[in-house]
Amino acid sequence: MSLRSAPVVEHHGIDTGPALTTWATLKRGVHLSPELKKGIWVTVVLAVLSTLGRVLVPFVVQRITDDGILAEGGPDTGAVARYIGIALVGVVVTALSAYFVNVRLFRASENGLSTLRIRAFRHIHDLAMLTQNSERRGSLVSRVTSDVDTISTFVQFGGLMLLVNIAQISLATVLMVIYSPVLGLVVWLCFVPLFIIIRKFQGIVGRAYTKVRERVGDMLGAISESVVGAQAIRAYGVEDRTSVRIDAAIEEHRKAAIGAQARSVIAFTSGQLVSGLTTGVVLVVGTVLAARGSLTLGELLAFLFLVNLFTQPVQQATEILNEMQNAVAGWRRVIGIIDTPADVADPGDEGVELPRGPITVQFDGVGFAYPGGEPVLHDIDLTIAPRSRVAIVGETGSGKSTLAKLLTRLMDPTTGRVLLDGAELDGIRFSSLRQRVVLVPQEGFLFDGTLLDNLRFGRPQATDDDVRLTLTELGLDAWVATLPFGLATDVGQRGESLSAGERQLVALARAYLADPDLLVLDEATSAVDPGTEVRLQRALDSLTRGRTSIAIAHRLSTAQAADEVIVVDAGRIVERGPHRDLVRQGGVYSRLHESWVAQQASV
Numbered sequence: 001m002s003l004r005s006a007p008v009v010e011h012h013g014i015d016t017g018p019a020l021t022t023w024a025t026l027k028r029g030v031h032l033s034p035e036l037k038k039g040i041w042v043t044v045v046l047a048v049l050s051t052l053g054r055v056l057v058p059f060v061v062q063r064i065t066d067d068g069i070l071a072e073g074g075p076d077t078g079a080v081a082r083y084i085g086i087a088l089v090g091v092v093v094t095a096l097s098a099y100f101v102n103v104r105l106f107r108a109s110e111n112g113l114s115t116l117r118i119r120a121f122r123h124i125h126d127l128a129m130l131t132q133n134s135e136r137r138g139s140l141v142s143r144v145t146s147d148v149d150t151i152s153t154f155v156q157f158g159g160l161m162l163l164v165n166i167a168q169i170s171l172a173t174v175l176m177v178i179y180s181p182v183l184g185l186v187v188w189l190c191f192v193p194l195f196i197i198i199r200k201f202q203g204i205v206g207r208a209y210t211k212v213r214e215r216v217g218d219m220l221g222a223i224s225e226s227v228v229g230a231q232a233i234r235a236y237g238v239e240d241r242t243s244v245r246i247d248a249a250i251e252e253h254r255k256a257a258i259g260a261q262a263r264s265v266i267a268f269t270s271g272q273l274v275s276g277l278t279t280g281v282v283l284v285v286g287t288v289l290a291a292r293g294s295l296t297l298g299e300l301l302a303f304l305f306l307v308n309l310f311t312q313p314v315q316q317a318t319e320i321l322n323e324m325q326n327a328v329a330g331w332r333r334v335i336g337i338i339d340t341p342a343d344v345a346d347p348g349d350e351g352v353e354l355p356r357g358p359i360t361v362q363f364d365g366v367g368f369a370y371p372g373g374e375p376v377l378h379d380i381d382l383t384i385a386p387r388s389r390v391a392i393v394g395e396t397g398s399g400k401s402t403l404a405k406l407l408t409r410l411m412d413p414t415t416g417r418v419l420l421d422g423a424e425l426d427g428i429r430f431s432s433l434r435q436r437v438v439l440v441p442q443e444g445f446l447f448d449g450t451l452l453d454n455l456r457f458g459r460p461q462a463t464d465d466d467v468r469l470t471l472t473e474l475g476l477d478a479w480v481a482t483l484p485f486g487l488a489t490d491v492g493q494r495g496e497s498l499s500a501g502e503r504q505l506v507a508l509a510r511a512y513l514a515d516p517d518l519l520v521l522d523e524a525t526s527a528v529d530p531g532t533e534v535r536l537q538r539a540l541d542s543l544t545r546g547r548t549s550i551a552i553a554h555r556l557s558t559a560q561a562a563d564e565v566i567v568v569d570a571g572r573i574v575e576r577g578p579h580r581d582l583v584r585q586g587g588v589y590s591r592l593h594e595s596w597v598a599q600q601a602s603v
């Protein structure tokens with residue numbers, strides 16, 4: 001088994017989103033994207049200006065009717081023209097303000113959400129491998145992509161519109177009361193039930209959208225797993241089973257999305273219904289008031305415009321509040337990532353820098369259990385002298401890879417300490433640790449690019465000559481010469497254009513270029529052709545010379561060549577010593593040795 005990260009107990013790891021209230025989520029969200037707040041007051045002023053233009057219309061209509069058309073002594077065209085002029089200016093100011101409001105909002109939201117994406121993405125990288133597994137990765141991607149998108153829709157249109165709408169509702173209320181307190185009261189009485197419904201529905205809609213966001217994550221998780229594992233799926237002919245899983249995830253998402261939409265439509269439709277009814281009631285009561293002479297025709301007309309000015313933002317607000325719940329659900333998930341503590345924290349500047357030179361390794365009462373699982377390592381006490389070549393062997397599942405993960409600080413031990421040159425591992429600065437300790441995993445990850453680019457991952461500042469020298473010293477120059485374009489050969493995605501053995505050669509050369517003082521090697525189990533095997537052995541020899549090296553050995557030759565063999569069984573060190581002594585002892589190692597020999601004989 002390689003240094004894998006799955007399967008991890010499902011409930012460990014990333015938060016599904018903190019249990020923050022809507023308001024707290026919005027506050028935290030804005031705090032995480034400070035660009036959303038930048039210059040907001042200018043935007044608010046412009047937004048109010050754009051609303052004022054709208055409020056001007058009922059006023060102008062009333063004045064044109066009462067002072068212009070119905071003026072004492074016949075229609076007053078001068079007054080009409082004057083008011084039309086005012087309306088025109090109002091319309092132009094409104095349009096210009098609305099334009100600037102939109103541009104500013106787009107800019108602020110795109111800037112703010114890019115910051116949020118980058119922050120969340122960086123944090124995903126900082127999360128220990130324990131928090132991730134292949135399925136959860138898809139869901140993580142959904143958090144930095146589609147969850148952030150839902151926030152952007154709300155931030156671009158909703159957030160500010162909500163403020164503007166509240167301002168418009170307040171302004172319309174004041175004007176209505178000025179024109180006719182009775183009618184103003186009628187309008188508010190009609191709307192009270194709607195406000196109660198909206199408030200109640202906020203929680204329901206919020207929960208429904210949270211479910212949608214989770215389903216989107218599940219769906220992307222299932223899809224990404226099947227894309228990454230496409231080869232294995234085809235090889236085992238399990239396309240049907242995979243499709244069933246994806247179909248089920250899509251179906252779950254469909255149901256959740258329809259459920260959420262249906263609930264939000266209820267709130268919106270209630271708004272429309274109440275608006276229509278209110279206009280009707282105002283018309284009836286207003287006509288009675290006008291007939292009694294307590295309201296002019298112009299005032300009634302203006303009032304009807306004001307009702308519209310009141311109902312329209314209320315309706316829009318119900319829609320925006322739904323959108324807000326959707327955004328809050330997304331925000332919670334992104335905040336969930338950011339708030340997930342990195343299991344393995346970099347001590348940063350507080351940490352120590354390891355001096356150069358071969359490293360002494362020490363395990364001091366180390367125990368480890370994967371989250372939610374039984375302990376897999378028990379009380380490991382071990383000292384490895386500098387410059388020694390150690391091979392760790394043991395049955396599959398005995399805990400070898402776990403030891404290597406602890407040694408390279410991919411995880412921290414549950415109990416005990418790991419020390420390098422006497423310094424506790426968790427007190428060593430990451431930059432120093434990653435420079436001094438290099439892990440060569442079973443399947444070295446190759447990036448899409450040339451062989452040269454991939455080798456340079458070991459030491460980014462290495463020159464072409466450094467890389468060539470490395471290849472010569474490892475005896476790999478002849479192999480590179482056989483490649484179609486030598487060092488410029490493209491390795492393909494994940495190195496698919498190279499064979500498994502060749503990928504191992506690249507991983508070794510990369511480690512050599514990095515020039516570590518402690519090398520941790522998770523030997524590949526895959527068999528390679530004899531030619532590559534010889535190359536691998538030679539390269540390994542040069543790579544481990546003069547440094548402390550710990551290899552998780554799957555090959556007899558590696559164990560034979562080691563200064564010392566450490567045998568792990570069920571999470572404990574049961575034997576240690578040179579290969580020859582252990583074979584003679586007749587314990588766990590000698591049985592393992594017998595099976596290796598038998599295996600070799602059968603090949």
Ligand SMILES: Nc1ncnc2c1ncn2[C@@H]1O[C@H](COP(=O)(O)OP(=O)(O)OP(=O)(O)O)[C@@H](O)[C@H]1O
Binds near residue numbers: 007370373395400
């Ligand atoms: N990410 C993980 N989550 C939960 N349990 C794990 C995880 N990785 C390993 N384990 C468990 O820890 C134990 C030790 O695993 P480890 O990978 O260290 O064994 P190993 O000796 O390296 O095996 P192999 O030779 O097959 O690579 C096993 O029982 C395994 O099931």
